[in-house]
Amino acid sequence: MASHFQLLGKDPASAARRGRLTTRHGVVETPIFMPVGTQGTVKAVTPVHLRDIGAQIILGNTYHLNLRPTSELIRELGGLHAFMGWDGPILTDSGGFQVFSLSKLREIGDDGVSFQSHLDGAKLFLGPREVMGIQANLGSDIAMVLDECPPWPVDRDACAVACARSLRWATRCKAIATESGFLAAGHHVFAIAQGSTYDDLRREAAEALAALDFPGYAVGGVSVGEPEPEMLKQVAATTPYLPEGKPRYTMGLGTPPQILRMIALGVDMFDCVLPSRVARNGLAFTPHGPINLRNEKYRKDPRPVVEGLDNYTCRTFSRAYLRHLITSGEMLGGTLVTIHNLHFYLDLLAQARAHIERGDYAAWHQAWIARYAQPE
């Protein structure tokens, strides 16, 4: 049986990889950016427009969906794909990260995490069995294991405890996914390697999880407040110890330059709310950095956000029109800039794939990042 992940090629001058990931809902070309659909919707955009901009795979948030409308309800209604009208692949996180960032009164134990809902204070518990059950209810194509993400900074002992607990939970999640037939049915489960800023703990975590032979791996605990060089250092301290033949994912990242740099470190998958979140405030991405469409200087600007970029927003509308919508408080402004920003990310990743294939990724990504820092 062919592997679910094919490594199609590598960049000669960096660790960038070109791959192809097969899921129950189709094939994903990597490196890939995954638009985030937190509450069962990529905010402000219909799946019609998502398909149109070339989205291959999207993300759902287990924590949010489990609170509302609940994973049981979604299962009753045919799973998350049917529920939200998206028939492509869906990756879901475990919910653990949001338990730490959003919920109240959380208490962590060896069996999992007790916490209170940020919506209504209801007492809830997430352990390996719960997160795998919820993600099975959702019908996730790629489920993430429960892990403990240490804060930044964290002392070495506390980090080692979190790594040990994360390894036990990962082991348990894989066992559950095996026993339940989830893996055999072609769903994937990805492990998450923690270790904070401790290179040896990162290596240890990566190697221990690699030995468990997961279908994919995430570098966890990055973008939790640490400076960018530290973040890249942590990724670089992890990827060499992850199995080459499995996809690699950094969760919740990042700016365009960050993503390009992490591709150069051998990361294959990315998700981030940034392009859609800032879009609703009128911030639009361009090859010369983001521009704020509320700015008076765009009032009469007849140009598209990015000349020649083949998405609905750039093909159809001027900066002046988008500015008018945003300053008038019209919902359509957020929708059209979200379409553009998500496509900007998706197109950037498509360019990255082409340059890896061509073998000039290293030079190209440096030049791209340099231009991005120069306003038009």
Place this chain on the structure above:
Amino acid sequence: MASHFQLLGKDPASAARRGRLTTRHGVVETPIFMPVGTQGTVKAVTPVHLRDIGAQIILGNTYHLNLRPTSELIRELGGLHAFMGWDGPILTDSGGFQVFSLSKLREIGDDGVSFQSHLDGAKLFLGPREVMGIQANLGSDIAMVLDECPPWPVDRDACAVACARSLRWATRCKAIATESGFLAAGHHVFAIAQGSTYDDLRREAAEALAALDFPGYAVGGVSVGEPEPEMLKQVAATTPYLPEGKPRYTMGLGTPPQILRMIALGVDMFDCVLPSRVARNGLAFTPHGPINLRNEKYRKDPRPVVEGLDNYTCRTFSRAYLRHLITSGEMLGGTLVTIHNLHFYLDLLAQARAHIERGDYAAWHQAWIARYAQPE
């Protein structure tokens, strides 16, 4: 030269008419509903989805667009069609109605209306020359004359003064549109017949305007607070005196039963913010009346809003999903229910056209209205 309006057929048992209106941006089959794009956008919906639900013509609001971003800016950017990415026909109102309903400190004189912007208090003036100039800047396919819409109730003398002034302004607007070449270039200008609840004033206004040979006519001053029977009575008191060979339009109306009843009185064109405005609060139209998707009883409802209705929302999403979006405050909820509600109206008018063609409109519309009053 063929007329811009062809009367294709009439219902034997009512005054309903089937027509075809040709504009600079395409043909409109009547009776027709026109989605409202107040500020250069049909709220919450991309033109892609508008086309998909079969919108033939949309409405723009002169008052709003003239304040922001201004009609001069829209002209510089190629006109309203290019500005908002809609290449179908656009009808614009004169702005007069909003001057009366939204602006501050208005003062009406024989030359026009002085008023203050509701946005920033700027002092502005709208007379026949201004409203025709603004609508020419916008590139409107169908421009409306400036009129004075009397409030309800209004005494007979005040109403007669408003009618006389409206007639002078209409005459002036037509002269301006003729001299400027606006009419010769294939733009249409519609007159507006006022008269409030005074049948003889309505007849007088309609006949005087008919004598001026406008490309189309609106029944004005309806839906300004009067009870529904009064509204229908006013329409019935006007349409017999409008030229049969020209399209007829009631502005800002209405509920589905109201529209069907006005079609039976010989009205051809309708616009209303109702379906899109209520959509953003979760109210969805069905053949059994509107339903409130926030209601707990839809929490697990796997059915589409309307079974078998061929629009994106009904083809793809359950009531449970729409409820989830709306109760979670997700923008996509408003977008998807707007798509449905506008399509519901457009489809209702398509059904009306088919029944007029078949010659059974009178019976069909009575049955439709009766069912609409019976909850499912």
